[in-house]
Amino acid sequence: MELQAHFTHITQLIAKAKERAYQAVNQELVTLYWHIGEYVSAQVQAKAWGKSVVQELADFIQRSEPNIKGFSSQNIWRMKQFYETYKDNEKLATLWRELSWSHHKLILPCKTEEEQAFYLTFSVKEKWTVRELERQINASYFERVMLGNTKLATLSRVLPQEITNTFKDTYVLELLHLPEQHHEKDVRKAIAQNITKFLLEFGRDFAFMGEEYPLQVGNQDFAIDLVFYNRSLNCMVAIELKREIFKPAHLGQLNFYLEALDRDIRKPHENPSIGILLCKGKDDAVVEYALSRTLSPTLVADYQTKLPNKALLKAKWEEILDSLNPEEHE
Numbered sequence: 557m558e559l560q561a562h563f564t565h566i567t568q569l570i571a572k573a574k575e576r577a578y579q580a581v582n583q584e585l586v587t588l589y590w591h592i593g594e595y596v597s598a599q600v601q602a603k604a605w606g607k608s609v610v611q612e613l614a615d616f617i618q619r620s621e622p623n624i625k626g627f628s629s630q631n632i633w634r635m636k637q638f639y640e641t642y643k644d645n646e647k648l649a650t651l652w653r654e655l656s657w658s659h660h661k662l663i664l665p666c667k668t669e670e671e672q673a674f675y676l677t678f679s680v681k682e683k684w685t686v687r688e689l690e691r692q693i694n695a696s697y698f699e700r701v702m703l704g705n706t707k708l709a710t711l712s713r714v715l716p717q718e719i720t721n722t723f724k725d726t727y728v729l730e731l732l733h734l735p736e737q738h739h740e741k742d743v744r745k746a747i748a749q750n751i752t753k754f755l756l757e758f759g760r761d762f763a764f765m766g767e768e769y770p771l772q773v774g775n776q777d778f779a780i781d782l783v784f785y786n787r788s789l790n791c792m793v794a795i796e797l798k799r800e801i802f803k804p805a806h807l808g809q810l811n812f813y814l815e816a817l818d819r820d821i822r823k824p825h826e827n828p829s830i831g832i833l834l835c836k837g838k839d840d841a842v843v844e845y846a847l848s849r850t851l852s853p854t855l856v857a858d859y860q861t862k863l864p865n866k867a868l869l870k871a872k873w874e875e876i877l878d879s880l881n882p883e884e885h886e
Contacts (some may be wrong), residue, residue, distance in 0.1 A: 582656050589657060593639030596632060626657075637664055641672055648673055651680050658686045662693060674698045674721075682760050691731075691756070699869040700724040704857070706876055710847045711855060717789050717827055726869075727757055727834060727859045734861045740797045743834075743859070744768070744781050761788045769794075771816045780813050791827040792817055795834055802838035802856055804846040811852040834859050 596613075599605035607629070614629040621627075638660055642648045652660070659679055666672045675698065679689050703725035711719055731753040732746040747754045748767040755762060762784040769783040782795040794817060796810050810831040817829040831854040843856045 593635035792829040798835040802835040
């Protein structure tokens, strides 16, 4: 058994070395694509190269290095796009090297620079795999976070910390495989039993503290559906689940829980607790009225058990952009 432990240690060293080697090779490959993209971009801008020349280049590479893959004319144009997307953004210049080319192939087709920068930044921050990034794009992660940012007024006016890009307007729980007909306890149990999957949607800065989190106020016992801790925000986050459309009366219970958390559980160095009311639907006008006079840092979001309609969410976000910047769309 003692020898087995030594052997396991050696195999772990081998695995870590292979991972570092893979990362080093990937970084060199992505850097190579950057330099090729830079060169091709310069030639195209000088009007020296066009589609036919790039195709000749691809054919030349294929004849010269027949065992090397990834240098089709389509991919070479993608390298040019890759370079031009990030070349003028110093902030992103330090990030793109940390992702694989497979990540970039998913990010580059995004419609706007803002969306590309968003997925690049979050891929690095959240350490998304290629499959996880693909899921987030399909789940309209960008649009849902942007819409969530427009609903943060209630939180912002009572919290000292920066909360932008932390919460969403809608949470997509398709990874939990919930049936269409389900109860609140089914959602709670599914989240508690599949924390790794849920944190892909919720964010990896969140740490799970427990389900049916116990509170005692006076001589009565209470339980919060789910409680998390956010390391970046340095605060607890209480989630209450409602298997119905949002009603203003739901806020009273959540506000009570936040007061109890802050009085009895929160430590002196921590920020005020945040509450999320997660409903099976909501009317934005009703939510706005309900939250307009509350002093508690609460957010009302809905949840879906299937991937959302990306086109509808994108249209909703673009509609908000139009209302914020009408002169740009005249």
